[in-house]
Amino acid sequence: MSAVSSDRPSLGRRLADLGRMLVSPRGAVFLLLIVLLVAIALLNPSFAEPGQLIRFVQRVSPVAIVAIGQYFVIVGGEFDLSMGSVVTAQVVIAGNLIGQDDAKSLPVLALMLAFGAFIGLVNGLIVTLLKVPSFIATLGMMLALLGATLYWTGGAATGNPADSFREIGRGGIRDLPVIEILPWSVLVLVIVLAVAIWFARRPFGRTIIALGDNAMTARYSGTRSWWVKTSTFIISALSATLAGVLLVGYAGVHPSVGRGYEFTAITAVVLGGVVLGGGRGWVVAAAAGAFALEALFTLLNFAGVPSTYRDAVQGVIIILAVAYAATTIRARRRGRALETSPGPAPTNDTSPAPVAKEPDPSPDPARPAHIPSTQRADNETKGGS
Amino acid sequence: MRRRFTVASAMVGALALITLAGCTTDPNVTAPTEDAATEEAVEWFDQELYDKQDAERDVVPEGPEDQPWLQYINAEFVDTSQYASTGAKKACFANASISNPWRQTGWITMNQQLQVLQEAGAISEMETRDAQDSDDTQIADIDYFIEEGNCDVFIISPNSTAAMTPAVERACETGKPVIVFDRGVETDCPTTFIHPIGGFAWGIDTAEFLIEELEEGDKVVALRILPGVDVLEQRWAAAEKLFDEAGIDAVDYFTGADPAEIKKIISDELAKGDVQGVWMDAGDGAVAAIEAFEDAGVDYPVMTGEDEMSFLRKWKETGLTGLAPVYSNFQWRTPLLAAQMIFAGQQVPKEWVLPQEPIPAEEVDEYLALNENMPDGHYAKFGGEDLPGYPQVWEDRQMP
Numbered sequence: 145m146s147a148v149s150s151d152r153p154s155l156g157r158r159l160a161d162l163g164r165m166l167v168s169p170r171g172a173v174f175l176l177l178i179v180l181l182v183a184i185a186l187l188n189p190s191f192a193e194p195g196q197l198i199r200f201v202q203r204v205s206p207v208a209i210v211a212i213g214q215y216f217v218i219v220g221g222e223f224d225l226s227m228g229s230v231v232t233a234q235v236v237i238a239g240n241l242i243g244q245d246d247a248k249s250l251p252v253l254a255l256m257l258a259f260g261a262f263i264g265l266v267n268g269l270i271v272t273l274l275k276v277p278s279f280i281a282t283l284g285m286m287l288a289l290l291g292a293t294l295y296w297t298g299g300a301a302t303g304n305p306a307d308s309f310r311e312i313g314r315g316g317i318r319d320l321p322v323i324e325i326l327p328w329s330v331l332v333l334v335i336v337l338a339v340a341i342w343f344a345r346r347p348f349g350r351t352i353i354a355l356g357d358n359a360m361t362a363r364y365s366g367t368r369s370w371w372v373k374t375s376t377f378i379i380s381a382l383s384a385t386l387a388g389v390l391l392v393g394y395a396g397v398h399p400s401v402g403r404g405y406e407f408t409a410i411t412a413v414v415l416g417g418v419v420l421g422g423g424r425g426w427v428v429a430a431a432a433g434a435f436a437l438e439a440l441f442t443l444l445n446f447a448g449v450p451s452t453y454r455d456a457v458q459g460v461i462i463i464l465a466v467a468y469a470a471t472t473i474r475a476r477r478r479g480r481a482l483e484t485s486p487g488p489a490p491t492n493d494t495s496p497a498p499v500a501k502e503p504d505p506s507p508d509p510a511r512p513a514h515i516p517s518t519q520r521a522d523n524e525t526k527g528g529s
Numbered sequence: 530m531r532r533r534f535t536v537a538s539a540m541v542g543a544l545a546l547i548t549l550a551g552c553t554t555d556p557n558v559t560a561p562t563e564d565a566a567t568e569e570a571v572e573w574f575d576q577e578l579y580d581k582q583d584a585e586r587d588v589v590p591e592g593p594e595d596q597p598w599l600q601y602i603n604a605e606f607v608d609t610s611q612y613a614s615t616g617a618k619k620a621c622f623a624n625a626s627i628s629n630p631w632r633q634t635g636w637i638t639m640n641q642q643l644q645v646l647q648e649a650g651a652i653s654e655m656e657t658r659d660a661q662d663s664d665d666t667q668i669a670d671i672d673y674f675i676e677e678g679n680c681d682v683f684i685i686s687p688n689s690t691a692a693m694t695p696a697v698e699r700a701c702e703t704g705k706p707v708i709v710f711d712r713g714v715e716t717d718c719p720t721t722f723i724h725p726i727g728g729f730a731w732g733i734d735t736a737e738f739l740i741e742e743l744e745e746g747d748k749v750v751a752l753r754i755l756p757g758v759d760v761l762e763q764r765w766a767a768a769e770k771l772f773d774e775a776g777i778d779a780v781d782y783f784t785g786a787d788p789a790e791i792k793k794i795i796s797d798e799l800a801k802g803d804v805q806g807v808w809m810d811a812g813d814g815a816v817a818a819i820e821a822f823e824d825a826g827v828d829y830p831v832m833t834g835e836d837e838m839s840f841l842r843k844w845k846e847t848g849l850t851g852l853a854p855v856y857s858n859f860q861w862r863t864p865l866l867a868a869q870m871i872f873a874g875q876q877v878p879k880e881w882v883l884p885q886e887p888i889p890a891e892e893v894d895e896y897l898a899l900n901e902n903m904p905d906g907h908y909a910k911f912g913g914e915d916l917p918g919y920p921q922v923w924e925d926r927q928m929p
Contacts (some may be wrong), residue, residue, distance in 0.1 A: 153542055157636060188800060188801050190800055190801075191800055196800050199796060199824075199825075203793055203796065205791075206789075264918075294628075302814070303839070303904060303905040303906075304905070313818070314824065391789055394789060394792060395787070395788035395789035395791075395792050395817055396788045396816060396817050396820070397788075398787060398788050398813075398814065399785060400785050400787040400790075401785055401787060401788060401789050402786070403787065412800075441793070442793075444784075445793075445794060445797040445798070446800075446801060447782065452756065454783075
């Protein structure tokens with residue numbers, strides 16, 4: 145932040161800055177979210193009632209939690225494609241092991257957390273010690289878990305677990321004024337988000353970002369990179385576990401629960417302006433990305449888009465939104481900074497040597513390059529600041 | 530200047546995004562929904578088949594009274610004397626998948642039926658290949674059976690109609706009996722094609738029920754598993770036509786049977802306005818739909834699910850007004866029995882239409898009691914009560 149504000153000496157431009165903040169990669173997702181929510185409320189005024197809004201937050205909670213987990217992996221420079229399968233596996237574990245026996249809830253919950261942490265550890269070790277690219281390692285894990293789940297269930301639903309276990313995803317504190325009910329999921333999300341913000345500001349959280357930004361410098365500065373990376377995978381697998389617990393309550397047990405969550409999470413994170421390849425991004429924006437995505441789906445429901453081409457409309461809008469976020473990143477770079485990097489270019493992060501002044505897809509001859517004051521002057525979104 | 534321009538262009542982009550969202554969505558509230566609907570209906574709606582199935586619903590099936598899996602409706606028999614031979618035969622079964630509870634239940638029943646026939650010395654063994662919902666895999670499976678299976682009879686439960694037709698024709702060319710069941714193929718070369726009345730009958734049963742219970746202008750949310758499968762598309766094609774004619778406001782969604790998705794859809798629809806009815810093209814996920822009404826704190830809808838135990842139990846527990854349409858699960862017994870008949874030289878129906886009767890409210894208690902300890906994914910009309918291993922095998926639900 146400090147680098148940026150020193151860039152803006154004029155006090156009269158504060159207002160413009162606020163506008164720019166909203167269209168900046170960091171703010172764009174909030175703007176998008178506001179626009180979508182307003183659009184939904186216009187189509188269907190009852191959505192704006194507090195009771196409905198809180199239900200909306202409840203529904204988004206699992207996705208947002210998964211996106212928060214995915215944020216740490218992505219900002220550390222990797223991907224976790226196994227999250228959806230972890231959700232599915234945990235949902236099935238809960239359904240099959242708890243059954244109708246209330247007493248088993250806590251032991252099985254502990255088992256699920258241990259299982260989640262174990263999957264994350266395996267993912268992390270495969271990526272860091274065996275040097276398998278995370279895209280492939282977690283893709284393999286995704287298929288392995290999915291296969292195991294299918295083998296276990298035969299691909300069909302089993303019974304729901306005891307209602308007491310489902311309460312955390314389905315129930316809440318009832319009889320409140322204004323919002324009627326405060327779902328447990330919303331509380332869980334608030335806690336997870338608070339912990340994530342706190343964690344991202346801790347030295348360890350900053351190390352993750354530093355590692356994603358430039359693995360070489362991070363290593364030279366004494367980071368145990370294998371452990372930092374592995375821990376991001378453990379975080380993401382645990383967040384998927386938590387999402388699984390909420391989803392068992394919200395929806396029930398079915399092998400299709402959690403399907404596609406990894407892509408929803410990655411899309412949400414990218415929508416939140418987090419740069420693929422790591423080193424830049426804000427965890428709150430990632431969570432807001434999840435809200436924006438779900439708001440989009442809800443908007444399509446409210447607008448009555450026929451089921452046959454709903455997916456296509458969703459896809460196009462997501463591409464446009466992400467392209468918009470990418471464009472604003474590029475626009476800002478061209479406008480303020482100096483590295484004329486090709487696009488949002490994750491590769492740029494791994495080679496920050498001063499070679500950045502070459503091919504821009506749309507070079508701007510009218511703008512002579514400034515002398516770079518710092519190499520990463522555009523890095524406003526860095527470091528959970 | 531530059532900077533302002535980029536900011537402005539970004540704004541324009543945002544506006545374009547919004548207008549795009551607006552353009553693609555707004556008009557659909559009215560006219561284009563109907564357009565899309567008629568297109569779909571044109572594709573899947575088949576008046577001739579609709580009328581045939583409509584009529585078959587009222588026919589009293591012939592055949593042994595207490596064995597619905599051997600009953601038939603309006604059958605034309607074919608002679609099978611050329612296949613008559615003694616000794617135990619090897620059956621080769623190309624299965625589309627066991628990836629939903631309906632197919633799993635049937636698969637268990639089929640294996641228990643196999644035991645009976647093995648003990649009777651009619652079938653020596655059944656080699657099964659599971660195509661896991663893939664057309665390509667199933668074509669390869671059938672070709673494998675033709676080349677190296679050493680099969681005496683082919684039993685095929687097609688994954689999809691058009692794609693499987695050539696492979697089924699190749700199986701027919703071997704000169705051995707071919708038995709197709711559940712989904713159909715576009716050839717009449719199989720010795721017999723076994724199926725319940727069909728998707729249009731399901732659609733008519735369910736839509737007529739909802740129309741009778743609801744009033745003109747009421748809202749029905751239709752929850753559909755996935756597009757493109759004929760037995761499912763026909764269910765909706767029939768129901769949609771009837772809803773249209775009766776002035777019921779029906780809107781359909783694809784859910785992939787994902788309960789989270791179902792819950793979101795219902796919550797959104799309830800936020801939009803009252804929902805008086807829920808129509809499902811399969812019972813998988815019915816419980817999530819009902820729970821969405823509970824969570825929103827509104828009255829239960831009039832609802833059609835399926836004879837899956839989870840729905841029957843929730844139906845009973847909530848006391849809602851419902852109907853459980855049935856896509857007769859006991860049809861999984863019939864193919865092996867047909868093979869036995871064919872090798873005995875007995876004639877079999879060319880198109881073996883099995884009875885398909887919904888479970889109305891009066892019969893729910895009976896079916897709940899009959900299947901008391903069965904798991905939620907079990908189907909009430911599975912028809913295996915007289916088979917060995919009943920009820921333990923179905924209660925444990927161990928896939929063979």
